[in-house]
Amino acid sequence: MLKRIVYGVSGAVIVGLGLFSFYAWNSSIDPIAPPVNADYPPQVIEQGKILAAAGYCSTCHTTPGGEAYAGNYEMHTEFGTIYSSNITPDVETGIGGWSEAAFNRAMRTGVSRDGHHLLPAFPFEHFNKMSDDDISAIYAYIMTSIPAVNQVKKENGIPFPLNIRWLQAGWKLLFADTQSFEINENKSDQWNRGAYLAEGVAHCGACHTPRNALGGEKYDQMYQGAAIDGWIAPSLTSTSTSPIPWRAQDFYEYLTTGNSPYHGSAAGPMAPVMHKGLSALPKSDVEAISYYFADHSDAKESDDPAANSNLQTAIAAQHIQTDLRIDEGARLYATACQACHYSSDELVKGRPLLTLGSATHLDQPTNLVNVILDGVRNDQGISGVVMPGFRDALSDQDISAIAAYLRQAAGKSAWPELQQKVSEIRNQPRFEQ
Ligand code: HEC
Ligand code: HEC
Ligand code: HEC
Known part of the structure; x- marks a missing residue:
């Protein structure tokens, strides 16, 4: 009896596999x-x-x-x-x-x-x-x-x-999402053009949408952020941890110049996306993509970042005097970073305000640590503008002290097991492009 069940089950499995391989088969x-x-x-x-x-x-x-x-x-x-x-x-x-x-x-x-x-x-x-x-x-x-x-x-x-x-x-x-692109009748032509490009050829979701354990994109969490190639592709939706919501004009500025003063620069895998990819498209197409994402991020063009208290808080945070004798992170920051990332009451393009930037506000230290290790090359972020890397100059302990200091100055909770993470990120295969 047991034998028969076993035969029966394995028979079904074989038939199932047979049917499946027929389904899986494609002609040459x-x-x-x-x-x-x-x-x-x-x-x-x-x-x-x-x-x-x-x-x-x-x-x-x-x-x-x-x-x-x-x-x-x-x-x-x-x-x-x-x-x-x-x-x-x-x-x-x-x-x-x-x-x-x-x-x-x-x-x-x-x-x-x-x-x-x-x-x-x-x-x-x-x-x-x-x-x-x-x-x-x-x-x-x-x-x-x-x-x-x-x-x-x-x-x-x-x-x-x-x-x-x-x-x-x-x-x-x-x-797999096997649906072809469908026009959303409730949205404008510009929105649909942006959606067509973003979902299709520019495949923003391939990096920015989280994946399940077998690598399938979680469509119900579209564009909500994911780990990719040793970096974090942040959420582009209202779930973004950015202190200043992304408006269409912020996306446009970031995607055309490699930097948004309210958010940061496009380094790592995002650099070729904007420098080699989107830069080939007509401006109207990048505008359409920006417009489409602004709809996901829920920010209105009329939202004024200058009126956002988070901006004032981030600017003020630079002026807080830390006791440099006891805070190692603050001391290292003052010597290694502040000459360029200097305190100012205004945002200066090309001098990212680190208490405001996405790298400091993400739930993971990954992007901040990557940038400290390898800097921002002149073909990344803003064209021709360079930030040096500190891979050989700073130890894991130094980098984690600086990152912890910035995180605290930004008013966010500490990243757990930071030094361990810095060491892992240092040893991961480097993104090259
Ligand atoms: C994110 C990385 C990535 C991008 C972007 C990408 N590809 Fe590929 N492509 C791959 C990989 C990896 C393979 C091989 C997959 C495998 O081994 O199964 C591949 C395979 C292919 C193949 C199959 C070739 C064969 O011999 O079977 C074609 C055709 C192709 N890509 C065309 C393109 C075109 C055209 C573009 C741009 C519109 C593109 N790919 C963009 C990663 C990419
Ligand atoms: C190859 C993977 C990849 C693709 C494809 C990609 N991104 Fe990114 N994106 C990233 C990574 C990684 C970052 C983080 C870069 C950094 O912090 O320097 C990022 C950052 C961003 C940011 C800044 C977010 C923030 O909060 O700082 C925006 C905006 C963005 N991407 C938009 C897009 C759009 C729009 C597309 C499609 C046109 C796209 N990305 C395609 C990987 C990708
Ligand atoms: C020589 C000047 C200089 C020094 C020193 C410097 N930076 Fe930068 N940093 C820059 C510039 C310029 C940019 C913008 C680069 C671009 O967009 O091309 C930048 C960008 C950044 C970004 C934004 C990257 C992103 O993905 O959004 C972070 C984070 C950062 N720096 C952290 C640091 C830290 C931490 C230190 C000290 C360990 C430091 N920087 C030292 C010049 C500098």
Whole structure:
């Protein structure tokens, strides 16, 4: 009897697995003979170039200093190391033999030309929100304008059983958002344009939306902040811990200049997003994105930060005299930081007020510690403006003392196990781009 149940159950499992693998199976799309006929009008190719920039294809598909789009950019995820694919038009190792249909299927469903499933580190769920015309333009641009590079993709370092490609079908079934972009009739054209870009090609949620244990985006917590590549992508909604709410004009200033005086600078993974990505878009598109996010953050354009008591408190906090003989953090801050982050009663662009900035107000010290360790390069934050890194000059203890001091000056509760965290952040793989 027991045996029979066991047979019955395992029979069901086998049938289930069989059905699932049938579901998980995708056909191979026949290769085409290159070169792709360059019949695309120049405007389409130009549009593709802009969209490829706005989708940061090169950020993920190019190793630092390596050849454009040739892949093997290393991504460290909690599931292991993932290497991006070669998407140059090389026939042997890239996508030179891909038809537009194969490219469209990969961008929409995360299935490679030969039918194997791709990992969601490739943000296909977002690219699926793009129109066919926009995906086609990117294809036209890559196939006609990117030099073919022969470079084999490295094996991903994902352990068994997560490395079984067809299991990705289960992941997609459970977590992937397969809806195409829908216009929200209750919102303006500008809002919808912003939503189309943010949810689609610019995939802001891939970093700013928290993920579940298996890496699926939690759509009910869209844009509420998440850890990514050793940084925190802060909440962009009304749950933001920023003392000054983000208005459309603040988003716009941050996304076009790399800094908002009320919030801070775009360093780490956010730097290429704005410098290499959004900077390619027409200003009206960045305005639309800003307008869309202002709706999520609930701030009104008419809200005057100058009238916000949090601003006055943060400015006043700089003037509080700490006994430098006993507060090590205050003393280190005065010697290492204050020459640039000087006390002033006005906000000065390019001199972030640290008692006000997001880095000090987040629930995690991660971004503050990253910036103290590695600074802000001239191609990050405000263009041409640099903050030096202190990786070699300050110990974990020094950095945690400064961070604790700033946190206290900002009137926030202490970060727990700070020195331990500083040490972990120092030793994590550094974000390079
Ligand atoms: C966040 C990083 C990231 C971004 C941004 C990104 N990709 Fe990728 N892409 C990947 C990774 C990683 C893979 C390989 C996934 C795997 O091994 O399963 C990949 C795979 C692909 C593939 C499949 C190639 C093949 O041989 O199967 C295509 C096509 C592709 N990407 C196109 C693009 C385009 C076009 C853009 C820009 C619009 C883009 N990607 C942006 C990370 C990214
Ligand atoms: C590759 C991951 C990634 C993507 C994609 C991304 N962000 Fe970010 N974002 C970050 C990180 C990390 C930070 C923190 C940067 C810092 O503090 O220097 C950040 C910071 C921000 C901030 C500042 C928040 C604050 O409170 O200080 C804004 C605003 C922002 N991002 C908007 C966007 C928008 C809009 C998009 C899409 C167009 C986007 N981000 C796409 C990773 C990303
Ligand atoms: C030589 C001048 C200089 C020194 C010294 C300096 N900073 Fe900065 N810091 C800057 C500048 C300039 C920026 C803005 C950079 C940009 O946007 O390009 C900045 C930005 C920042 C930011 C904002 C980053 C973000 O992601 O929002 C933080 C936090 C910060 N500094 C902390 C510190 C701390 C802590 C120290 C001392 C350990 C320090 N800085 C020392 C010049 C300096």
